[in-house]
Amino acid sequence: MHSLKIISAIFVKDLRLEWRNRETLAAMCVFGILVVFLFNFAFEPGREESLRLLPGLLWISFAFAGVLCFNRSFAVERENACLEGMALAPTDPGLIYLGKMLANLLFLGITECVIVFAAGLWYNFSFVPSLRWFALITFLSTAGYVAVGTTFGAIAANTHMREVMLPVLQFPVAVPVLIAGIEASKGALKGDPPSSYMGWIKLAAGFAVIFTVLSYLLFEYVLEE
Amino acid sequence: MPPDTPPPARAALELRKVSKYFGDLAALAGAQLRVEPGDAILLYGPNGAGKTTLLRLLATLARPSEGEVLFGGKDVHPHAASAKAAIGFVSHATFLYGDLTVRENLKFFGTLFALPRLEKKIDAALELFRLGDRASTPVRKLSRGLQQRVSLARAFLHEPQFLLLDEPFTGLDAATVDTLESLLRQLPAQGKAVVFSTHDFERGAALARRIVALEAGTIRYDGPLALVPRKLLRLTAEKAENSRQ
Numbered sequence: 001m002h003s004l005k006i007i008s009a010i011f012v013k014d015l016r017l018e019w020r021n022r023e024t025l026a027a028m029c030v031f032g033i034l035v036v037f038l039f040n041f042a043f044e045p046g047r048e049e050s051l052r053l054l055p056g057l058l059w060i061s062f063a064f065a066g067v068l069c070f071n072r073s074f075a076v077e078r079e080n081a082c083l084e085g086m087a088l089a090p091t092d093p094g095l096i097y098l099g100k101m102l103a104n105l106l107f108l109g110i111t112e113c114v115i116v117f118a119a120g121l122w123y124n125f126s127f128v129p130s131l132r133w134f135a136l137i138t139f140l141s142t143a144g145y146v147a148v149g150t151t152f153g154a155i156a157a158n159t160h161m162r163e164v165m166l167p168v169l170q171f172p173v174a175v176p177v178l179i180a181g182i183e184a185s186k187g188a189l190k191g192d193p194p195s196s197y198m199g200w201i202k203l204a205a206g207f208a209v210i211f212t213v214l215s216y217l218l219f220e221y222v223l224e225e
Numbered sequence: 226m227p228p229d230t231p232p233p234a235r236a237a238l239e240l241r242k243v244s245k246y247f248g249d250l251a252a253l254a255g256a257q258l259r260v261e262p263g264d265a266i267l268l269y270g271p272n273g274a275g276k277t278t279l280l281r282l283l284a285t286l287a288r289p290s291e292g293e294v295l296f297g298g299k300d301v302h303p304h305a306a307s308a309k310a311a312i313g314f315v316s317h318a319t320f321l322y323g324d325l326t327v328r329e330n331l332k333f334f335g336t337l338f339a340l341p342r343l344e345k346k347i348d349a350a351l352e353l354f355r356l357g358d359r360a361s362t363p364v365r366k367l368s369r370g371l372q373q374r375v376s377l378a379r380a381f382l383h384e385p386q387f388l389l390l391d392e393p394f395t396g397l398d399a400a401t402v403d404t405l406e407s408l409l410r411q412l413p414a415q416g417k418a419v420v421f422s423t424h425d426f427e428r429g430a431a432l433a434r435r436i437v438a439l440e441a442g443t444i445r446y447d448g449p450l451a452l453v454p455r456k457l458l459r460l461t462a463e464k465a466e467n468s469r470q
Contacts, residue, residue, distance in 0.1 A: 002339055009336040013322070020324040020363075076322070084286055085320025085379075089337035090306035224288050 006091055010099025011106075017076055018107065024072040025107055028065040032115035035061040040122045050123040055185035058112075058119060059141075059178055065111045066145055067167050069104050070153030078157050087223045094216035096223070101150040101212070108142055125189075133188040137201060141181030144208035148174045151215040154222045180204040236297030236311070237261045238283055238387050238418070243292035245278050252278040254442045256292070260420055262386060265413045267433035267450070268422035274439035276422040277317070280389045283420065284314040310338065313385030315393050319376040323365030327356055327375050330364060331382060338383040350378040354404065370396040377405065388412060390421035394428065406432060 018024055039057050043049065077083035086096050116138075120127055127134055149170055156166040171178075180203040187197030194201075238260040245253040253275045260266060260283070268276045281287040282294055285305045294301045296308035321330045328347060335343040351357045354374045364372055373396045380388065388409075394402055409432050412419050423429040430436070436453055438446040446453055 005336060005339075009333055013325070013333055016329070017322060017324050079323060080321050081316070081318035082320055082322055084316075084318065085334065086337060087286060088284065088309060088312070088314055088320070089334065090309040090339075091337050092306075224286075 003092065003095055006095040007099045007102065010086075010096060011102045014073070014076075014100065014103035015106070018103075024069060025110060027072070028068050028107065028111040029114045031068060032061040032065045032111055033118045035064065036115060036119045036122055050125050051190060054119060054123060054125060054189060055182045058115065058185065059182045061115050061119075062108070062112055062138075062142065062181075063145070063171070063174070063178055065115070066104075066108050066142075066149050067170070069107050069111070070149040070170070071156075071163055071166055073100060073104050073107075073150070074153045074157035074162075077154075083154070083157070083223065093220035093223050097150060097154075097215055097219035098212075100154075101146055101215075104150050104153075105143060105146045108146055109139070112138060112142065127189070130188045130191060133194055134185060137181060137184040137188055137197075137204065140201060140204040140208055141177050141184070144177035144204055144211060145174050145181075147208055147211040147215055148177070151211075151219070151222065154219070177204055177207040180207065235262055236386070237295075238308070238312070239295040239298075240279070240282060240289075241293045241295055243282060243289040243294060245275075245282060245287060246290040251442050253282070253289075256282075256444055258283075258437060258444065258447065260387060260418050262416045262418050263413050264418040264420070265409065265432060265434045266418070266420045267429040267436045268420060268439065269426060269429060269436055270422075270439035273441070275442040276439055277391055278442075279439070280314070280316075280391050280420065280422065283387070284312055284389050285309055286314070310383070311386040313380035313383065313388045315373075315376055315380045315388075315390045317391060317395075319364070319372050320379065321364045321372060321375055324363055326361050326363055327351070327367075327378075328360040330375065331379060334379050335382055340383055346382055350382050353381070353408075354378045354401065368396075370398055370401070373397055374401055381408075385417070387418045387420070390419070392422055392424065394423060394425065 036057065039053070043053060074083070087093065116127060119125065152166055152170040152173070156162040156169060159165045180200040184197040184200035184204065187200070240256045240258040243253060243256045244251060256279060258279070268279065270276055278287065282289055285294065285301050285308055288302055296311070301308045322333070325333065328351070331347045331350060332343060335346060340346055351360055354377055356371070356374055356378060359367065359371060364375060367375065373393070377393065393405060397405065409419050409421065413434070421429065421432075430450055433450060435448065436446065436450045437444055438453065
């Protein structure tokens with residue numbers, strides 16, 4: 001019960017901070033929409049090409065919007081050394097990680113909805129027929145990506161070149177879940193039977209669970225000097 | 226998680242042969258320090274002497290490169306919750322969220338400390354540090370001095386047994402200095418320990434019963450103020466003055 005209170009307090013704190021300054025979500029959405037917009041002009045894909053390009057395009061947008069999210073998430077904590085302030089509390093450091101991760105998951109989730117909507121408009125593509133499976137794939141893959149990104153965001157926050165270090169550290173580790181997201185999205189958007197891409201969904205789910213648990217257990221070492 | 230078992234009533238906080246290296250730099254070397262409940266300790270020394278590092282090690286924010294930090298005789302780091310529940314730390318950084326109000330910041334940290342009757346404790350802290358009329362103001366809009374007061378309120382909120390203060394008088398107005406000095410005098414009498422650093426030796430000496438003098442990462446003296454070697458006091462004061470200039 002107490003653990004849920006801690007996670008909830010950190011989650012609500014991040015939401016409140018974002019509501020007050022509205023920097024992160026706006027930047028993520030604008031960036032994501034820009035990527036979709038520019039790709040449309042670069043390739044001007046027809047219907048079949050859209051189907052081929054969209055999964056990769058979407059996950060590239062999600063991935064880079066995520067980098068903005070994780071950087072910003074810990075920029076807020078770096079100001080006035082707030083992360084150290086949380087580390088002073090007699091709280092399981094893993095709960096701090098979970099609170100931050102949930103907030104990042106929400107922000108990236110909202111951004112993904114905006115990007116998908118924009119992509120549907122620009123590419124004249126309807127996600128509705130495959131919405132259920134596409135939503136599940138996106139949720140699981142995003143959860144895995146955010147699990148990794150939140151940890152590396154905290155690590156990179158203490159480095160000098162944090163904006164560069166974060167993608168350098170994070171992407172090699174996140175590649176499996178991004179590929180799983182792309183491949184499973186391809187199958188879902190084409191209307192293939194779920195059994196043909198279930199392996200990718202399981203990979204994404206397993207990745208999310210493993211990295212969430214690992215990060216929860218190791219986060220105290222991230223917080224320590 | 227809050228600690229399952231409360232710490233022993235007379236638990237001491239201790240550095241045992243602690244060294245802390247940042248690369249090749251020994252910020253602290255072979256430090257031995259025992260802080261008992263009821264202690265009032267002045268950490269004195271010039272810039273770069275290791276005062277902040279020592280306080281951060283005691284506050285469990287940093288892990289020693291060598292040696293151990295003990296609380297109640299047990300190494301702090303595998304199970305830091307008991308120690309953290311007993312420690313309040315005020316640093317150069319305020320640990321406050323600029324876009325949250327004073328009350329929201331205190332409520333957040335109070336929740337992390339699992340404090341019962343939190344709203345009452347917040348009200349008491351706001352009254353103690355005369356922040357009642359600023360409770361709804363975002364911290365970002367406060368002056369440095371007022372932010373320092375909020376930081377002190379945050380550190381006092383959970384009524385810690387060990388209060389560690391890194392230059393706490395910086396930026397405070399006279400009235401708040403008086404409040405803080407009064408608190409620092411009361412706490413040892415209540416069985417709590419205070420360890421603070423300041424460049425203002427006279428003020429520190431008036432509050433402390435014991436001085437720990439640091440120089441270049443090494444503790445040069447640890448004992449009653451009255452027995453501080455004059456040579457060390459003069460040398461340390463000169464270096465502190467040079468640092469200020």
